[in-house]
Amino acid sequence: MTPEQLWQATLGELELSLSRANFTTWFKNTFISEVNDKRIVVAVPNAFTKSWLENKYHKSIVKAFERITDNVVHEVLYRIEARDKKNATDTSVKQGESEAVDAVTQAGVSTQSVASDQEEAAAARDNKYTFDGFIVGKGNELAHAASMAVSDSPGKKYNPLFLYGGVGLGKTHLMRAIAHKIKSTNPGAKVVYGSFEKFTNDFVQAIKEGKGKEFKLMYRTADVLLIDDIQFITGKEQTQEEFFHTFEALHQEEKQIVITSDRPPKAIGSLPDRLLSRFEWGMIADISSPDVETRIAILKSKCLEKEYEIEDNAIEYIATNIQNNIRELEGALNKIIAHHQLFNKVPTLDSIKEIVSTLSLNPSRGAITSRKLIEIVAQFYDVPIDGIVGSSRKKELVLPRQVAMYLLREEVDASYPSIGNDMGGRDHTTAMHAYQKISGSIQKDDRLKQEVASITQLLYQG
Known part of the structure; x- marks a missing residue:
């Protein structure tokens, strides 16, 4: 097992118990710098990350190493070190979770935050976030149908489309599928996608740099605006005001707006009435946890995507015992595949039961x-x-x-x-x-x- 394989397997373990934000924040640009007998040195990009891993995540990292190496690792150290970009590519954080390159233009004020034409074209061909790759079940059929309708007729049917549900249930997948289909149907459409946190950061940056016109040009001239995690609008009065005017400008021009949140509009704290009423103008669709039949279908789809075979009784066991969300299902499957590849052992039902039993699954x-x-x-x-x-x-x-x-x-x-x-x-x-x-x-x-x-x-x- 190479150091890179070991670190990827360890990150796979850690990702199951961390939020996307924490995982991306603290493990980006990390890698194994040195393996010496029973000691591993993890390279980190700066002193703050080093301190945080040592104080907050050290025990979790050690346990993950121990599980993967059968308790061979006894010591883990952290060192500030940059990866040699000429000889290695940073794969420490899955790019599918990144907002840097997507199937659409990434919203931003500076030219650096906007994907190039080649990047955008390549991302648009990515089949990971399409409607074909989305498994429909009882918990998401309304959200799926509404998303399909919006992508067929942007700005005409449900505007805005407000999707809400827990972490890892497919909100972002549907949002990206909308973008993918619109860009595929109409390559000239200006599709702007980003999190609400990015909208806020771009707005603050525009104020500091005196680029208010550029900011408005970016967002208010979109044909389709897709904003993820709108619940973070709470407490940001100036950004609320700017988003309200952006919403108004787009809606009056019949431009499509799609919003996601972890809760329905009325449950977003301190949301001004005028924004609440506008969020409720179109279609509000919730996404709930998938039932067991849907979970089985998702696992089979993921196995097909990864060209990996698992017996039906093993798939049923995984689907029965991991119930919260799709991300946990995929995380469990990734761990099973990693064990097979790293130790060259075909997983049996007993070994899969053992792997599933070690997963730290989040309560609802x-x-x-x-x-x-x-x-x-x-x-x-x-x-x-x-x-x-x-x-x-x-x-x-x-x-x-x-x-x-x-x-x-x-x-x-x-x-x-x-x-x-x-x-x-x-x-x-x-x-x-x-x-x-x-x-x-x-x-x-x-x-x-x-x-x-x-x-x-x-x-x-x-």
Whole structure:
């Protein structure tokens, strides 16, 4: 097994228990620099990443190495080192998860953030994100039908199309399939795709650089605008205002707008009424977890795509025991294939059962209780639970307390009076203030933003 194969197998393990954002943020541009007896040196791009892996993910990385090498690895170190671009290509983070190259023009103010014609043409030929590659089941048939209708007649039927559902259920696949089909049918169409975070970053950059006209030209002249993860619009008043005017300009010209979110419009906190009403103008379609028949079909499709054969009884076992989302299904399949390729052993049903049993699968959002959330926040910041919910005004308790109230609102969807009650009988205005403060702070403080993301990840690790 080469160092690159070992690292890819390890990343496959880690990806199953991390959010897409965390995985991409902390493992991009990493690779194995040295393998010496039972010691492995992982190369990282900067000191901040080195510190974060050492303090937050070291145990997970070691366990992943141990599982893959049958406990051969005893020591893992981290070193700041750049990969030699002439001799190696960065494959540490799957490009399918990247927003840099897609089947459409990547929205951006600078020319560097826009894909070249060749890149765009190559991406458009990629069959990974097409309607043909999307498995339709009871949980997604409405969203699929609406997406097909939009791609056939952009701006004419459902405008906007609002797709919502949990992580890894296919929202982004459908959005990209819409883009792929429109570009295939009409290569001259200007299709702009990006996350809401990218829209925000582009807007902020345009203000700083005095390029407001270029920003508006990019977004407001689109034939089709596709925005992923709109739920992050909360707390960004200036960006909300800009997005409202962008929406208005496109809708009046009958240009298609497609939006995705992890929740329905009414559940997006602090969303202005005028945006809420516009999000509800067209079609709202939810995507729920796939049933077992759909999961089986998805696994068979993935096996066909990867040219890999697994017995039907093994596929049924995987589909029965991994229920949350498609990403976890594919992650399990990737791990099974990796074990086969790395150890040259054909997987049996027993070995597949063993592999599935080791997967750290995330509980559903509804399984998170207020008590559990407060416990995890207290554990993360190493402060007592009584301190968070109590009346003490010690400096070291203020931030954990506010973060807990913010996450109770975001992840448990608790009302402000309920949050106040859970936090020791506080007034609802205290909970509201804490939520607004953290919402604003994470836009400016990268460290706090990552801390909140890490706590959220811990919530769903079981």
